[in-house]
Amino acid sequence: MDRNRLPTPFETRVYEALRKIPRGRVTTYRALARYLECGSARAVGQALKRNPFAPEVPCHRVVRGDRSLGGFHGVTQGDWIRKKRELLLSEGVKFSSDGKVLGGCCIFEIG
DNA sequence: AGATTGACTAACC
DNA sequence: AGGTTAGCCAATC
Numbered sequence: 001m002d003r004n005r006l007p008t009p010f011e012t013r014v015y016e017a018l019r020k021i022p023r024g025r026v027t028t029y030r031a032l033a034r035y036l037e038c039g040s041a042r043a044v045g046q047a048l049k050r051n052p053f054a055p056e057v058p059c060h061r062v063v064r065g066d067r068s069l070g071g072f073h074g075v076t077q078g079d080w081i082r083k084k085r086e087l088l089l090s091e092g093v094k095f096s097s098d099g100k101v102l103g104g105c106c107i108f109e110i111g
Numbered sequence: 112a113g114a115t116t117g118a119c120t121a122a123c124c
Numbered sequence: 125a126g127g128t129t130a131g132c133c134a135a136t137c
Binding site (some may be wrong): 029040046063 | 114116117119120121
Binding site (some may be wrong): 008010011037039040041042043044046047050111 | 131133134135
């Protein structure tokens with residue numbers, strides 16, 4: 001990924017919010033959008049999809065409203081998603097048999 | 112500068 | 125219950 005491209009102001013805000021998510025907790029694109037007063041979960045997704053700093057910035061702790069994983073490195077299934085699940089598992093996040101995130105949402109919102 | 116594009120969602124069929 | 129539509133908004137083409 002382009003770690004050299006300068007983050008936009010919006011991206012910077014997204015990353016700052018992400019930094020507040022504790023280990024083992026997750027949040028949703030929607031919750032982040034609300035927190036940033038952005039009003040669009042998609043815009044947040046856009047910022048994350050180009051996140052040059054994964055997983056230094058814990059963008060893997062962001063899942064969809066329906067608790068499915070969403071995406072990682074711009075893809076919605078495949079190796080990266082597998083990696084995302086592993087990262088979350090290693091932080092103690094539990095999954096249901098149909099691949100949805102179980103517990104811990106974070107301060108931003110539960111849904 | 113205008114159109115297109117998404118790591119999204121809620122609302123409808 | 126599962127597919128489609130319509131809004132959303134920043135970044136990119």
